[in-house]
Amino acid sequence: MLILRAATKRDLPEILAIEEACFDDAWSADSYAEFLGGRGNSFLVADDDGVCAGYVLARFAVDEFELLRIAVPAARRREGIGESLLSRVTRDFGDFLSAAGLEAGKGWLEVRSDNPAAIALYRKIGFGDRSVRKDYYGPGADALLMALDCFV
Numbered sequence: 351m352l353i354l355r356a357a358t359k360r361d362l363p364e365i366l367a368i369e370e371a372c373f374d375d376a377w378s379a380d381s382y383a384e385f386l387g388g389r390g391n392s393f394l395v396a397d398d399d400g401v402c403a404g405y406v407l408a409r410f411a412v413d414e415f416e417l418l419r420i421a422v423p424a425a426r427r428r429e430g431i432g433e434s435l436l437s438r439v440t441r442d443f444g445d446f447l448s449a450a451g452l453e454a455g456k457g458w459l460e461v462r463s464d465n466p467a468a469i470a471l472y473r474k475i476g477f478g479d480r481s482v483r484k485d486y487y488g489p490g491a492d493a494l495l496m497a498l499d500c501f502v
């Protein structure tokens with residue numbers, strides 16, 4: 351059975367293997383270890399009977415969150431795992447706002463404009479386009495800045 355739960359140190363080897371397979375600019379083991387347990391950091395894994403089927407990292411601060419990473423192993427894509435992970439982040443952020451006595455906040459993310467799968471996922475969750483940073487990731491690879499309005 352697939353559940354979403356907080357990541358632990360024990361998840362890191364599997365997460366790092368997925369990270370290496372998914373990203374040219376993979377985060378290091380040290381970066382992941384440092385992120386774990388950091389104040390305001392949300393780090394969730396999709397745990398399918400002990401096997402990592404995806405993960406998401408976000409940072410919550412005051413009335414904003416930033417989505418830093420989301421990945422699902424290639425063999426498990428289009429099963430709704432990415433959407434579940436990101437929906438959970440937005441729900442947790444709503445709880446974070448409530449706990450601070452706030453009624454509204456914003457989510458932010460930056461994505462390569464040549465990543466249609468991720469952009470489609472973000473739009474499905476409700477993120478809208480805000481601006482484009484031309485050639486941000488190198489010649490011809492723009493960054494798209496997207497935002498989500500969150501209400502408690």
Ligand SMILES: CC(C)(COP(=O)(O)OP(=O)(O)OC[C@H]1O[C@@H](n2cnc3c(N)ncnc32)[C@H](O)[C@@H]1OP(=O)(O)O)[C@@H](O)C(=O)NCCC(=O)NCCS
Nearest residue numbers: 372419420421422427428429430431432433467468470471
């Ligand atoms: C982006 C990513 C996390 C999506 O995860 P996923 O589990 O496959 O996504 P889901 O199955 O939850 O898809 C949810 C919605 O996103 C959209 N979507 C996801 N993959 C898509 C694709 N390849 N093409 C078009 N739309 C896509 C669809 O709207 C989909 O809803 P639908 O299946 O009802 O049509 C996954 O493709 C991935 O890990 N990519 C590599 C890492 C990466 O680029 N991360 C983002 C940058 S940090």
